Amino acid sequence: DPAIERWQLMRDSQYMHFKWTPLKTRQVVNLMIVVPALCGLLAYSTDLRWDWAGKLKGQSLLRNPPAKQEDQE
Template sequence: MAGGHGGFEPVKLDPAIERWSSMRENVYQHFKFTRRATRQVFTWGFMVPALIATIAVTFDNKYDWAGKQKGSSLMKGTPAKPTPSEE
């Protein structure tokens, strides 16, 4: 198939790609928390999820989709659309 047998290599290896691949496989062995890494972890691990959760909770508490009729407001706390027989 794709493997080399008997000295035959069907795929040409690029040393730069091999070095990059080796670095990516062993990054956990050489990782250190620097100011930049700490800032990125805090931003992407805490701030972005907190912002998304805040937006989700705000809009969840603002609108009510359950039992709404066509033409009535989706805002919470608004009365249902009156039926023609009530008018």
């Protein structure tokens, strides 16, 4: 099929026609710096927050659950 051959040739020679434009620079920075930094920030902020081991139904999954407030009459 000629269309498959053209597509393969385009894919094989794509690196020779690549140019750093402002748009491509922003995309590379976003994908290689900003996205991993946001994932790391999310992981750091939730680290040691949850405790999944040995929890029963109805128990909080938080490692340090808030204290229960007793009803004052």
